[in-house]
Amino acid sequence: MSDNNGKSRLVSYEQVKSIIDFMAQHVEFASGNLRSLEARHTSKRLWEELAKILNSCRGGTKKTTDGWSKYWSDFKNKLKNKVWLLKRKKAGNSLKGVRPLTKMEKRVLAILGPYYEKKKSKDADSHSSFQNNMHPKVKLETFQETVHVNSFSKANNATRRLSGGEDDSDYSAESFEGEYTNDNDSNAPALQSIYPKWLIEVEKKRADAELIRAKAEEQRAVVASKTAEASLLQAEALRRLADAATTQAEAITRIAGILESRAQRNSMLDL
């Protein structure tokens, strides 16, 4: 198990938030798509970086890089199962106790959305899934059909702890409905008459991911501009310091000249 030295073995809310924030800035890394040789190095470096961040959080457990990697992998898997169950529920299957997605989970879905689609393409083609009315390429909805009882209960409760820092409204049915289909959107019926619902949902998820990426880029730009500003100030300070040093050197030269001429005068008087 984890080396938490008697502290909480549970991952804290702050830690989960940190992971998701980090993943939002590294979408390829989050999806586990860093497969090339160079990318693997990047992946390793990022896990070390992330592990350092997470282990420095005040509360929660401590893990090795492998431990956090495993945790993230399990987290994504549980989330996939949960989404699958929610889809079944929505499709009319009576699945009691399946909680709606939390804000955190929605955010992770927005980050991973496009990659879930890529990864699950084979499953979608090979499985004649329950939702016959759904397009087979909606990979998010094509998780394995054989979910045993244990997985079911696990998935039902997966990441329930994440709601700890959020208000109860996250669990409202409205909140969940708002994740992929905005029923209040007046354009929705018109759009659905043109495009299939699955395509609209996929595009919405893609847009969400793009938005998160753009926000991360914006933050990065702000940091970069502040860094540049600080560099400018530093350069200005150095320039002034150099000016002061030049002035000082000139003064010293003049003093030396004066002293030298005074010494010469004194020596002539002595003669």
Added chain:
DNA sequence: CGCTCGTTATCTGCAAGCAT
């Protein structure tokens, strides 16, 4: 093209902790 290797994803079962 097919094989091997390394990494990551996924599945399953178990253990610890907690609530009743």
Added chain:
DNA sequence: ATGCTTGCAGATAACGAGCG
């Protein structure tokens, strides 16, 4: 005591890269 939840470990599958 019992059942549930959560996290972890181990096994296996899947994938991409490199090589002959």
